Amino acid sequence: MRNKNKQIVNLRSKYLKKRTNPSSTFNGVLSLINLHFWKAFVGPFFAFGYPIVFVLMLGIIFGYEIVMGASITIGPVAIACVSLPTAIFEFKKSTLLKRIGATQIKPLTFLAYTAIYYFFIMILSGIWTALFALMIFGPKYFNEGRILYEFNFLGEQIKTRSISIKQMFKNIDWLGYIYSFIILTLVSISVGLFIVSISKSVLMIQAIGSSLLIISMFLTGQVLPLAQIANVEAMWYLSYITPFKSAITQNTMAFQGTGEISKIYDLNNFMINFGALDLNGNAENALYSIQNYQDFLQTVIKNYNLINPESNYYIGKTFGPIATLQIKPALKDLIILKMISLSPNIDVAINYKPYSIFNTNEIYHSVNSLSTYSPIIKKYEDVLTLTANNAINEIIELKKAAQGGAATIQNNIDLISALTNSNQYNEILKSGQIDNDTINNIFTDIKNNPILNEYNNSFISINNGSINENSLTQVGSTTENILNLIIPWIWICSLICLSQSSFKWSTR
Structure with a gap:
């Protein structure tokens, strides 16, 4: 009998110990909160439904460039504004807390458990939304950006694209990105x-x-690019009324990286540093606008037959502002045409580099992605080949169609003659019966033309893009950089202190 009573005492002791076990209590309360979260519509919707609707709408309307960086911040803000306060309010008004009152759990402890649970829900929501955005836009735009517009250039379809997702990921400062999200x-x-x-x-x-929620979306950079908000000074400083401002701005900066206008351009995965012509007029790595190129070709055609190739004396003559035609006996009377009108205002590209939110002395420059894009740049010899190929195809097509076009045909024949520095193809071109061997010979002669091959290391800007001094906007200052690191902590401490007294409700 004594042994039986001892066993009962031991079982009761274990039961009471289990009830007062902090780990067991913590898990039990979290299970209760988790059950309530998934049963209520508002919780899962604002954590996992609303953010992807937001991403889809913005991504389709404005482009993934606007929404990719902000995607991770949508869920936490939506949960904070609607889902979390609704859940706690329902707890306060239900009989649940009265049942909890029979335990040793205090209201503030229950509140702390709720905050911990929703902290992890917010993290899951942010990761889920970012992965969803990557899953939706990644397969199509990971290696190449979306097409902003396209046009036909000498028979080739030219496409102007936005920044690719792959390049966007190269610009991320991961330490600042993760820190600002937490x-x-x-x-x-x-x-x-x-x-x-x-x-x-x-x-x-x-x-x-x-x-x-609406104020935060429009003023912190979730909907509009930071550049557009910063350009309106009143709007920029008004945005500090929302507690989310500093954290979301830092998150966006860390994701996008800071931009700078540069003459260095990434062409076919190798970097080119464009410069003006050197003192000797060499065109290596020079950049010309398409208008310079067209004027150059017109000058070549116009003056090709004016020069006597057998002359043995020096003639210098200027044809307009873009070309100088010279015959130099030292170069054995070769015709040297030099384009000397390099467009000085072509801003080639915007280079991004990772931005650390902890380096408060570095000023951030945001790119206005709604109206900024890089120009299309091609190698000079490739554009020259396209020009010749287009001229030859036009001659063939006009002859096949048996239409008028005599002036066009003659212009194209003059162009080929000037580019090849020879009249030997005139009769073949006039007949319109051109075989592949002839075309290959024409291209070989063009490449060997001393007037043209001087520019084989230069480049042509097909379009000037929309890069100018307004493409980049300075965001903040050194003082603001420091404040952005401090302000979130002030909000956290202040709001929690203001909230505590309101949660001392009766549970008995």
Whole structure:
């Protein structure tokens, strides 16, 4: 009998110990909160549904460039403004806490458990939304950006593209990106606690939360590019009324990287540093606009037959502002045409580099991605080949069609003659019966033309893009950089302190 009583005492002791076990209590409360989260519509929707709707709409309307960086921040803000305060309010008004009151769990402890649970939900929401955006836009735009517009150039379809997702990932400063996201979730938790602490009903929570959500989306860089917000000074400083401002801005900066206008251009995966003509007039790595190139060709055609190739004396003559025609006996009377009108205002490209939000002395420059794109640049010899090929094809097509076009045919024949520095193809070109061997010979002669091969290391800008001094916008200052690191912590501490007294509700 004594042994039986001892066993009962031991079982009761183990049971009481299990009930008061902190680990067991923690897991039990989290299970309860998790059950409530998934049963309520508002929780899963604003954590995992609303963000992807947001990503789809913005990505389709404005392009993935606008939404990729902000995608990870959408979920935490939505949960903070609507989902978290609604859940806690429902807990306060239900009989659940009265049952919890029979345990040793205090209201503030229960609140802390709720905050911990939603902290991880926010992280999952951010990761889920970012992966969804990558899954939707990645397969199509990972290696090549979306087509902004396209046009036909000498028979070739030219496509102007935005920045690719692959390049966007190269610009990320991962330390700042992850840090700012974690800080955003902490700010979001404090905002959610504050909203429910001052709300008297679910409708009041929805009114306050929805207003804050909309303001935050438009003023912090989730919907509009940072450059556009920063360009409107009043709008930029007004955005500090939302607690999410600093964290989201830092997250966007760390994702996008800072931009700079540069003469260095990435062409076919190798970098070119464009410069002006050197003192000797050499065109290596020089950049010309398509207008320079067209004027150059017109000058070649116009003056080709004016020069006596047998002359043994020096003639210097200027044809307009873009070309100088010279015959030099030292070069055995070879015709040297030099383009000397390099467009000085062609801003070649915007280079990105990772930006550290912790380097407060570095000023951030944001790219206005809605109206900025790099020009299409091609090698000079490739454009020359396209020019000749286009002229030959036009001659053949006009002859086949048996239409007028005599002036066009003659212009194209003059062009080929000037480019090849020879009249030997005139009769063949006039007949329109041109075989592949003849075409290959024409291209070989063009490449060997001393007038032209001097520019084989130069490049032609087909379009000037939209890069100018307004393409980059300075965002913030050294003072703001420092404040952006401090302000989120001020919001976190202030909002949590303001919220605590409101959660001392009776559970008995």
